[in-house]
Amino acid sequence: MSIITAATAHLVDIEVEKERTDAVQSFVKQETIFLDLTTSDGLTGTGYAYTIGTGGSSVLALLRDHLLPRLAGQDARNVEGLWQELFSLTRATTVGAITSLALAAVDTALWDLRCKRAAEPLWRLAGGYRQEVPLYDTEGGWLHLSTEELVRGAVEARTNGWPGVKIKVGKPHVAHDVERLRAVRDAVGPETHIMTDANQSQSLSSAVRLAAALEPYGPFWLEEPLPADDVSGHARLARSTSVPIAVGESLYSPTQFRQYLESGAASVVQVDVARVGGITPWLKVAHLAETFNVMVCPHFLMELHVSLAAAIPNGRYVEYIPQLRAVTRTEIEVRAGHAVAPDEPGIGIDWDRDAMDDRRVA
Known part of the structure; x- marks a missing residue:
């Protein structure tokens, strides 16, 4: 007992x-x-x-x-x-x-x-697919950063062997977003994945224009272009562009993810343990996405999500935003651009x- x-x-x-x-x-x-x-x-x-x-x-x-x-x-x-x-x-x-x-x-x-x-560690008990997951860096891509700072951060990530970086979009003029993405692409070359994130800032018409403008520079995805409850808008946008559409950080139940997947409105699922209600529903969403052949790249909480993304076959990326270092004694292990899920029994976070x-x- x-x-x-x-x-x-x-x-x-x-x-x-x-x-x-x-x-x-x-x-x-x-x-x-x-x-x-x-x-x-x-x-x-x-x-x-x-x-x-x-x-x-x-x-x-x-x-x-x-x-x-x-x-x-x-x-x-x-x-x-x-x-x-x-x-x-x-x-x-x-x-x-x-x-x-x-x-x-x-x-x-x-x-x-x-x-x-x-x-047993979480990554094994939740599925045990593998222990390492590729990382992409978000910390070098915030909207207030200059183009030069974006480029510097992206080049540093690539030099360290990280396969992906994210830059925020949603400047007052699309031309500014394009200029920033173009500069980063020119700096890191064609093989580095560049994720873009609009944080629900667009209307459908502006999102269509934004996706078309970014498309020549090969973004790995366009994240949350529209308000999260606009499933039909995301579906229409997805049909208009070859840029994969990513959603999930602002969805709060497996049923909401099902609506996105059934309507073809999401090519990337970014389910967040905290916002979806825990590990139990997180795994349901992840396996649901697997049945649609859709990758899972969870939002934030990298210290927890590394184990869950490692547990499942469609866990594609973990987002790097260090935020718990003030209250933990150790950090996640990074090896050749990959996050390594901890082997200690439990969820793997060493709280201070x-x-x-x-x-x-x-």
Whole structure:
């Protein structure tokens, strides 16, 4: 038996490591909701979710007021059953970001326990396809950076053996986006994958124009060109261009991903553990994408996503944005442009509890 004897949650603010801007927002801080589950067999599992500046206290309140009280006395081995029970309890507020983030904090803690109980790392217990996944760099591609800075970052990534880089698009004039992409392409050559990300800033007509303008420079994908709930718009855009369309960071349930895949609106799935409600639904989305022969390149949370992308056959890339270094003792291993999934039992993140306590706000 592995009965949950204690369930606690708290909120930690993690400062951003560098200025991060895109076409619609800035990354203010990472509000990180941590959750610890202790079980009768002497194990503790830690899960987490995040926001980029607002809403963290609301997630914490949902956990403390409604979800955590339901966990006491439950068998932590019943991961799917517990997820469904908590989802049903919150049905009045699903599907949405606050509820999905709260469910994710619980679910990742349950998976941490599952892996520790089995003495296996997450990448193996979740599928075990391989241990290394290619990396692409986002930190050198933010919208406020000059063309010269973009080029410098992309060349550095290529020199270090990284196969891909991302640059943000959505400047006031398409010509500026084109100039930036052209400069990076000229600098890194034809073999480096260049991802572009519009962060939901476009209308359908402007996205069609943007994709056509970028197309000659071979972007690996165009990410979130339209508002995330515009499935039909993404489908129409996808039919108008050879540039693959990437979506997923702003989708909050497997059903939403199914709608995109069924309509041919996504060639790249960027499912985010925290925003989709945890590892349990993440794996469902990943395997659903596999049935459509669509690659999975998860959004953010590289310290967790490296293990999940390694677990599945269609895990194509992990995004490099280091954001947990202030509250961890170790970083993910990078080897020849690939992230290496950790072999330690659990979800593989070495938390620094003292640093977390120093940044605790609730």
